[in-house]
Amino acid sequence: MEVKEALQEINQRMEAAKERAGRQDPVQLVAVTKTVSDDRVAEAIAAGVIVIAENRPQELVKRMERFQDEVSYHMIGRLQTNKVRHIIEKTALIHSLDRMSLAQEINRRAEAIGKVQDCLIQVNVSGEETKAGLSEKEVLVFVEEMAKMPYINIKGLMTMAPLVDDERIIRQVFRDTVRVKEQIANRHYDHVSMEELSMGMTGDFEIAIEEGATMVRVGSGIFGSR
Ligand SMILES: *Cc1c(COP(=O)(O)O)cnc(C)c1O
Numbered sequence: 513m514e515v516k517e518a519l520q521e522i523n524q525r526m527e528a529a530k531e532r533a534g535r536q537d538p539v540q541l542v543a544v545t546k547t548v549s550d551d552r553v554a555e556a557i558a559a560g561v562i563v564i565a566e567n568r569p570q571e572l573v574k575r576m577e578r579f580q581d582e583v584s585y586h587m588i589g590r591l592q593t594n595k596v597r598h599i600i601e602k603t604a605l606i607h608s609l610d611r612m613s614l615a616q617e618i619n620r621r622a623e624a625i626g627k628v629q630d631c632l633i634q635v636n637v638s639g640e641e642t643k644a645g646l647s648e649k650e651v652l653v654f655v656e657e658m659a660k661m662p663y664i665n666i667k668g669l670m671t672m673a674p675l676v677d678d679e680r681i682i683r684q685v686f687r688d689t690v691r692v693k694e695q696i697a698n699r700h701y702d703h704v705s706m707e708e709l710s711m712g713m714t715g716d717f718e719i720a721i722e723e724g725a726t727m728v729r730v731g732s733g734i735f736g737s738r
Contacts, residue, residue, distance in 0.1 A: 513736070514555075515552055515555040515556050515557075515559060515734060515735065516555065516559040518558060518733065518734050518735070518736070519559050519560065519561065520559075520637055521733075522541065522713055522717075522730055522734060523541070524565035525717075525718055526539055526541065526717070526718075526728065527602060527722060528718075528721055529717070529718040529719075529721035530721055532722055533602075533721060533722045533723075533724075535721070537726070538726070539721055539725060539726055539727065539728060540563060540726065540727045540728075541561070541563070541696075541727075542563045542564070542565045542586055542588075542590065542710070542727050542728065542729045542730070543556055543561045543563065543564050543567060543570075543730065543731070543734055543735075544564075544565050544566075544567075544713075544729050544731030544734075545564045545575065545731070545735070546566055546567050546568070546728060546731060546738070547552055547738045548731075548735045550575075550578050552608065552735055553575065553578075553579070554579075556707075556734060556735070557579065557582055557583055561583065561734075562583055562584065563583060563584050563585075563586055563604075564579070564583050564584075564586070565585070565586035565587065565588045565593045565607070566584060566585075566587065566588070566589070566611065567587075567588050567589025568589055568678065569587065569592075569595040569598055569599045570595075570598075571590060572585055572587055572599055572603065573599060574612050575596050576599075576602045582607075584604040585599075585602055585603050586603065586604060586605045586606070586607060586637065587599055587603050587605070587606045587607065587608060587694045588607045588608055588670075588710075588729055589608055590608060590610075590644060591606065591609075593613055593614055593617040596614070596617045596618055596621050597618055597621050597693060599620045600618070600622060600625065600627070600629065601625060601627070602690070603629070605628065605630045605631070605632065605667065606629065606630070606631045606632070607631075607632045607670040607710050607729075608632075608634045608644070608670065608716060609631040609632065609633050609634060609664075610644055610645055610646060612657065612699075614656070615631075615657070615658060615661060615664060618631065618663070618664055619630060619661040619662070619663045619664050620663075622663035622664065623662075623663045627663065628639040628662075628663050628664070628665050628703075629663060629664055629665065630665045630667050631665065631666055631667065632666070632668050632669055632670040632708060632710050633651055633654065633655065633658070633666060633668075633669055633670070633672045634646065634669075634670050634671065634679050635647070635648070635651050635670070635671050635689060635692060636671065636672075637671065637685055637689050637692060638648075638673070638674050638681075638685045638688075638706055638715075640674050643672055643674065644672075645670075645671065645672070646726060648688070648692050651669075651692060651696070652692075652695070652696070655696050655699075655701060655704060656701065658701070658703065658704060659702045659703055659704055661703065662703065664703060665703050665704075665705065666701075666704040666705065666706070667705055667706070667707060667708045668693060668705070668706050668707055668708030668709050668710065668726070669689055669693050669706075669709055669710070669711075669712045670693065670709075670710035670711065671685065671686070671689045671710075672711075672713070673685045673686065673711070673712075673713075673716050673719075673720075673731065675715075679719060682716050682719055683719050683722075683723060684709055686712075686719060686720050686723035686724070686725070687723055689709065689711060690709065690723060690724050693706055693709055694706075707726070708726045708727060709724055709725050709726050709727070710717060710725070710726070710727040710728075710729060711723075711725045711727075711728070712728040712729070712730075713728070713729055713730060713731070714731060714732045714733035717733075718729055
């Protein structure tokens with residue numbers, strides 16, 4: 513399928529999911545471009561994509577060099593501290609903040625360039641060992657520390673549901689993530705706004721939207737399987 517047609521279909525499915533949930537607030541489509549050629553990314557941008565994401569910092573830097581200010585750039589994968597300096601200037605949102613050492617490095621580098629870096633904390637409420645992210649218990653402690661970092665703005669949470677067929681399990685993970693987000697929002701920390709929930713990928717973005725996602729990260733649904 514052409515990128516443009518695939519995008520139309522994803523947008524329609526997003527709208528339908530919003531409608532089922534009775535939602536009127538916006539849901540941002542984040543196009544995950546990992547392993548996709550620049551030409552196909554350009555097609556997606558021409559067809560209306562305004563946010564692209566990569567899970568490797570080197571790849572994100574390449575897209576920044578190629579597409580400049582045509583789109584905004586999100587980092588969604590595990591981020592090594594020594595890579596922060598390469599992406600900090602142009603990255604609008606880091607979805608994968610998952611540890612103190614990374615927060616310290618982001619805070620330090622952001623201060624150096626006079627920026628406040630928007631971040632999401634990656635959580636793993638399902639307790640699945642193979643998944644990255646902080647547990648519910650851990651995130652509640654971690655976010656308290658984030659309130660002390662003036663150059664980091666915590667905008668919300670990111671999660672990945674387990675790769676299972678059982679829709680009820682996936683839905684429960686999203687519900688638990690929403691619950692943790694509300695819990696943190698109710699504490700009203702400085703630099704912690706909790707308005708965003710990045711959850712849902714090609715296989716589960718409709719469930720995520722029904723449960724309250726404000727951002728969905730879709731790769732293969734737009735560009736085909738990798
Ligand atoms: C690859 C990736 C996605 C997109 O996955 P698809 O199944 O291709 O939509 C979303 N989030 C993260 C963190 C990823 O690494």
